[in-house]
Amino acid sequence: MEPGQLLFHLAIDSRFESIEVVQVVLCDVLERFGVEEDGRHWIDIAVREAVANAIKHGNREEPAKKVEVDLLLSGGELVIRVMDRGAGFDPALAGDPLAPANLHKSSGRGLFFMRKFMDGVDFAPRPGGGMVVTLRKKGPFSQINLGSKSELSEHGEERAV
Amino acid sequence: MKINVRKNGGVTILDVSGKVTIGEGDIALRQAVREQLAAGNKHLLVDLSNVSTIDSSGVGELVSSYTTVTQQGGKLKLLNPPQKVGDILQITQLITIFEVFDDEENAVASF
Numbered sequence: 195m196e197p198g199q200l201l202f203h204l205a206i207d208s209r210f211e212s213i214e215v216v217q218v219v220l221c222d223v224l225e226r227f228g229v230e231e232d233g234r235h236w237i238d239i240a241v242r243e244a245v246a247n248a249i250k251h252g253n254r255e256e257p258a259k260k261v262e263v264d265l266l267l268s269g270g271e272l273v274i275r276v277m278d279r280g281a282g283f284d285p286a287l288a289g290d291p292l293a294p295a296n297l298h299k300s301s302g303r304g305l306f307f308m309r310k311f312m313d314g315v316d317f318a319p320r321p322g323g324g325m326v327v328t329l330r331k332k333g334p335f336s337q338i339n340l341g342s343k344s345e346l347s348e349h350g351e352e353r354a355v
Numbered sequence: 356m357k358i359n360v361r362k363n364g365g366v367t368i369l370d371v372s373g374k375v376t377i378g379e380g381d382i383a384l385r386q387a388v389r390e391q392l393a394a395g396n397k398h399l400l401v402d403l404s405n406v407s408t409i410d411s412s413g414v415g416e417l418v419s420s421y422t423t424v425t426q427q428g429g430k431l432k433l434l435n436p437p438q439k440v441g442d443i444l445q446i447t448q449l450i451t452i453f454e455v456f457d458d459e460e461n462a463v464a465s466f
Contacts, residue, residue: 209378235439243410246412292447297452298418298452299415300416300418300422301412304411307410
């Protein structure tokens with residue numbers, strides 16, 4: 195497990211509308227870190243793609259299966275981990291959406307967006323089954339007042355950790 | 356996401372507002388395009404000026420709609436994408452596929 199300061203841990207049902215919960219929390223944290231609106235937008239898109247993949251391809255939209263999202267500050271980087279309980283996949287098998295043969299395809303751009311808008315994207319199997327997608331964004335970031343660490347359920351209930 | 360449908364001359368304009376993202380926005384766009392094709396309206400202009408966010412599924416749905424309309428002998432064009440949506444069209448090179456306009460009257464005249 196990567197060392198760092200855990201800012202938030204979210205556990206959402208595998209429903210696409212739950213992506214909005216992640217967006218609200220993520221954008222709040224990014225704003226506190228002094229990330230400008232443009233920067234927040236692109237990070238949001240990358241995280242949306244990772245969470246959507248976890249819901250759709252990882253957990254096969256089974257609502258009872260959770261997608262977990264961690265936000266950490268580690269070594270001056272913002273690190274976002276998106277975890278599912280699916281069968282896993284090989285990112286090397288994803289095609290190039292910019293290849294002429296793929297331009298007219300209606301899918302296949304999610305990994306491209308993640309790699310385009312983040313400084314690093316890693317894929318790893320998850321202990322106990324599933325995938326961990328790690329998205330990294332380099333700082334610098336402003337100091338923020340973290341207060342107590344907190345954990346939010348999907349329904350926005352905040353509990354001190 | 357909301358879609359308002361209106362006419363300008365012989366062109367059907369779909370005013371899209373909100374998020375064109377997976378699970379809701381992409382489906383709504385697909386439905387709206389299919390409804391227009393079913394009604395015999397094959398000249399479609401998608402006004403993106405009030406789209407706040409588009410993800411890969413939303414982009415995919417635009418591409419799919421373009422293909423479907425074209426295959427049925429129609430045309431689908433884009434109007435006024437905001438900067439970030441325009442950036443997405445650029446980096447995905449879909450700017451080479453879609454005709455994109457910043458003026459509605461010019462867009463309508465182009466059909």
